[in-house]
Amino acid sequence: MTLSTTNSDAPTPEYQATAKKLGLSHMWVGFVAFAAAIPMGLYQVAERSNLFASLESREVYYASVTTHGVLMAYVLSTFFIMGFGYFAALHSLKQNVWSPLFSWAGFVIALVGTVMAAVPLLLGQASVMYTFYPPEMAVTPFYLGAALLFIGSWFWCVDMIVGMMQWRRANPGMAVPLVMFGTTINALLWLWTSMGATLEVLLQILPMQFGWVDTIDPGLARTFFSWTLHAIVYFWLFPAYIAMYAIMPRESGGKLFSDELARVAFVMLFIFSVPIGFHHLYMDPQQAAGWKLLHMFGTFMVAVPTFITGFTILATLEISGRLRGGKGLFGWIAKIRWNNPMTLAAMLSMLMLTAGGFGGVINASYSMNALIHNTQWITGHFHLIFGGTSVIMYFAVAYWAWPRITGRRLASTRMALWQLWLWFWGMLLTTLPWHVLGLLGQPRRVDTLPYGEELNALWNPHEVVMFSGAVMLTVSAVLFIIVLVRSHFSERLPEVPEVVFATAIHQPLRVPHLLNSLAFWNWAMLVYMLASYGYPLLQFAFIGTPQSIPFGFGE
Amino acid sequence: MAFHIDKLEKRWIFMVAGFVLMAWGIQIYYAVQGWHPPSNVEVIDSAQLHLATGVGGDEFSEQNIGVKRDADGQLIVTMVAARYGFYPQEIELPQGEAFKIRIASFDVLHGIYVPLTNLNLMLVPGYVSEATTMLNNLGDYPMLCHEFCGMGHAYMFGNVKIVPQDEFKL
Ligand code: HEM
Ligand SMILES: [Cu+2]
Ligand SMILES: [Cu+2]
Numbered sequence: 001m002t003l004s005t006t007n008s009d010a011p012t013p014e015y016q017a018t019a020k021k022l023g024l025s026h027m028w029v030g031f032v033a034f035a036a037a038i039p040m041g042l043y044q045v046a047e048r049s050n051l052f053a054s055l056e057s058r059e060v061y062y063a064s065v066t067t068h069g070v071l072m073a074y075v076l077s078t079f080f081i082m083g084f085g086y087f088a089a090l091h092s093l094k095q096n097v098w099s100p101l102f103s104w105a106g107f108v109i110a111l112v113g114t115v116m117a118a119v120p121l122l123l124g125q126a127s128v129m130y131t132f133y134p135p136e137m138a139v140t141p142f143y144l145g146a147a148l149l150f151i152g153s154w155f156w157c158v159d160m161i162v163g164m165m166q167w168r169r170a171n172p173g174m175a176v177p178l179v180m181f182g183t184t185i186n187a188l189l190w191l192w193t194s195m196g197a198t199l200e201v202l203l204q205i206l207p208m209q210f211g212w213v214d215t216i217d218p219g220l221a222r223t224f225f226s227w228t229l230h231a232i233v234y235f236w237l238f239p240a241y242i243a244m245y246a247i248m249p250r251e252s253g254g255k256l257f258s259d260e261l262a263r264v265a266f267v268m269l270f271i272f273s274v275p276i277g278f279h280h281l282y283m284d285p286q287q288a289a290g291w292k293l294l295h296m297f298g299t300f301m302v303a304v305p306t307f308i309t310g311f312t313i314l315a316t317l318e319i320s321g322r323l324r325g326g327k328g329l330f331g332w333i334a335k336i337r338w339n340n341p342m343t344l345a346a347m348l349s350m351l352m353l354t355a356g357g358f359g360g361v362i363n364a365s366y367s368m369n370a371l372i373h374n375t376q377w378i379t380g381h382f383h384l385i386f387g388g389t390s391v392i393m394y395f396a397v398a399y400w401a402w403p404r405i406t407g408r409r410l411a412s413t414r415m416a417l418w419q420l421w422l423w424f425w426g427m428l429l430t431t432l433p434w435h436v437l438g439l440l441g442q443p444r445r446v447d448t449l450p451y452g453e454e455l456n457a458l459w460n461p462h463e464v465v466m467f468s469g470a471v472m473l474t475v476s477a478v479l480f481i482i483v484l485v486r487s488h489f490s491e492r493l494p495e496v497p498e499v500v501f502a503t504a505i506h507q508p509l510r511v512p513h514l515l516n517s518l519a520f521w522n523w524a525m526l527v528y529m530l531a532s533y534g535y536p537l538l539q540f541a542f543i544g545t546p547q548s549i550p551f552g553f554g555e
Numbered sequence: 556m557a558f559h560i561d562k563l564e565k566r567w568i569f570m571v572a573g574f575v576l577m578a579w580g581i582q583i584y585y586a587v588q589g590w591h592p593p594s595n596v597e598v599i600d601s602a603q604l605h606l607a608t609g610v611g612g613d614e615f616s617e618q619n620i621g622v623k624r625d626a627d628g629q630l631i632v633t634m635v636a637a638r639y640g641f642y643p644q645e646i647e648l649p650q651g652e653a654f655k656i657r658i659a660s661f662d663v664l665h666g667i668y669v670p671l672t673n674l675n676l677m678l679v680p681g682y683v684s685e686a687t688t689m690l691n692n693l694g695d696y697p698m699l700c701h702e703f704c705g706m707g708h709a710y711m712f713g714n715v716k717i718v719p720q721d722e723f724k725l
Binding site (some may be wrong): 016058059062127128133205212217218219222256257260261281282283284285286287288289292293296297300301303304305308311312361365366367369370371373374375415440442443444445446447448449450451452455494506508510512515539543544545546547548549551552553554 | 558559560561563564567568570572574575577578579582585586588591592593594595596597598599600601602603608627639662663664666668669670671673674675677678679680681682683684685695697700701703704705706707708709710712
């Protein structure tokens with residue numbers, strides 16, 4: 001396969017220049033946050049394991065876990081998604097943002113918010129975990145910073161939605177490019193998702209921080225946060241799926257199995273992922289069993305788009321393997337382009353999704369959840385799905401995008417491949433023991449394990465395996481940063497590789513209106529949200545909970 | 556503009572639908588048998604647990620916590636969670652007998668979890684958490700806090716001793 005290229009003498013269209021600048025700035029902020037958070041992860045693994053007595057410090061530990069969590073869950077994810085979103089959107093639509101000033105304003109606001117939150121985090125004035133459940137309170141700048149990060153990300157959401165609307169007006173009746181359709185749905189998903197935590201901060205936390213009210217209802221706060229906490233995971237996962245559907249097929253030398261079904265999966269991921277946050281509250285006293293059961297039904301629906309994605313991606317990989325001469329039932333597997341970072345990452349990501357999905361079924365279970373709620377199993381689960389499945393695709397996107405941004409050769413494809421394999425094995429070696437530790441009763445978010453020799457004897461062997469995995473992950477992260485930095489100084493390519501997205505075997509020019517427009521689904525979401533969160537939120541107006549006063553976390 | 560869907564895809568979607576229905580079925584099966592997560596939506600004045608004046612009366616006052624039998628002979632465990640411990644700090648329970656635990660937080664979010672069992676509850680200030688379960692293996696177990704509650708969180712645990720039924724007395 002040869003890369004199609006643009007003629008380097010022709011002037012670069014403006015949208016391409018903007019896409020590169022916005023893409024690169026956002027993604028670098030994300031990856032710097034990632035690089036800063038990695039050593040904290042390694043430190044945490046060592047500290048909490050009881051294997052290294054000299055490290056013990058609970059103040060440092062909880063400051064570190066909170067910072068690591070915030071950097072990974074909010075900063076890396078949000079900035080990467082915005083950067084990739086801009087890059088993909090502008091190239092697929094071949095049109096510029098409606099106002100570059102507006103886009104950059106969003107970037108600056110989000111960046112200022114990040115710095116504003118990072119200072120108290122690093123000073124240990126905000127060690128409340130990335131979930132910041134009241135009535136334990138951090139200092140005000142932490143909440144203001146987080147709010148600014150959210151607000152900045154909404155600028156991006158607006159840009160995606162406006163971009164799609166402009167394009168549809170200019171191309172009436174035509175199918176919005178798949179990559180854009182997915183990106184815009186993710187923007188809409190994020191607007192809906194971020195609203196829960198936003199309401200919590202606006203209605204409950206900031207009024208208390210500013211002294212307008214003296215008390216708070218932690219049950220209401222947890223209900224608001226559950227609205228954000230589940231769907232945010234799909235916000236993180238979405239770009240990974242988009243890359244698999246819209247970039248990987250071409251990179252692997254094949255074609256996407258189905259464009260329409262990809263759109264169906266995107267729409268389902270949107271509808272099914274937001275109104276189901278109660279599986280985070282199964283063990284909580286402030287919501288009734290019936291509502292939990294209802295959310296359980298919705299939670300399992302997410303299996304549908306997930307399985308569709310698994311099917312389409314594997315079918316796509318099979319097509320590419322067969323096009324490259326693979327024969328027989330399994331012969332195609334050997335012929336896949338294992339030496340292409342995007343293809344390799346998609347394969348490894350799918351494997352981690354499969355393992356993580358099994359765990360997710362337990363988490364989602366109405367009664368089995370009691371076995372693992374708030375144990376180390378949970379930490380294992382989300383590192384596998386988020387740190388593994390999603391982030392490995394972030395790496396692959398970077399490897400794919402960097403030459404297209406810098407016009408230089410990827411510094412070392414070999415190192416990139418090593419990096420991906422190391423991340424995969426490191427992730428398995430870290431998270432599988434965490435799952436076991438959770439089943440063996442180890443709680444999450446603890447800086448030490450003082451629960452007796454018997455339990456420690458049970459846990460220690462797994463701690464050792466987990467530690468070796470964490471070291472592999474750290475090495476892999478270092479390799480990733482090295483490859484990216486070196487790719488800014490490597491040999492200039494004769495021509496900048498073009499940004500082209502994959503086409504499907506049956507590439508549709510037009511698709512049914514419902515798979516080309518978001519208005520209907522937005523209304524559907526409103527109805528579903530009212531049905532699943534309406535009463536559970538409204539009940540707090542009349543059950544008469546005696547309110548709680550705020551507490552610090554350091555007493 | 557016809558929606559194109561492959562035969563293989565159709566078959567796959569039927570399988571996935573089957574999976575979801577099966578998962579729902581298993582969940583409903585256990586729910587019908589009475590396996591519900593703790594969900595009693597009962598409010599209490601967390602700041603006044605030690606007084607008899609707040610919402611919920613003096614159920615959680617110092618003289619009332621601990622292990623008791625109610626009028627029907629059911630074992631009731633009444634506990635308070637407060638930074639950084641459970642009160643009472645030690646309880647004794649008979650092996651294999653169902654008990655009802657009622658527990659409330661005095662200050663911030665906590666949790667209570669007995670490793671290797673399904674005794675796992677969130678404790679949210681303002682609410683009473685309640686569950687009915689039993690512990691089947693003899694010996695001492697930590698009852699530990701599994702929700703971050705402040706700097707002493709990891710050290711917040713009590714002890715539950717499971718004894719044979721004939722050795723258990725109140
Ligand atoms: C070298 C790689 C990594 C290591 C060794 C590591 C390790 C850890 C550890 C030990 C914790 C604390 C768990 C606890 O006390 O319960 C933690 C928390 C967390 N990690 Fe990582 N991690 C790594 C990479 C990542 C990545 C790539 C992500 C996501 C992109 C991530 C996201 C998180 C989040 C969101 C938390 C917060 C958990 C909480 O508050 O309960 N981590 N990590
Ligand atoms: Cu969730
Ligand atoms: Cu605690």
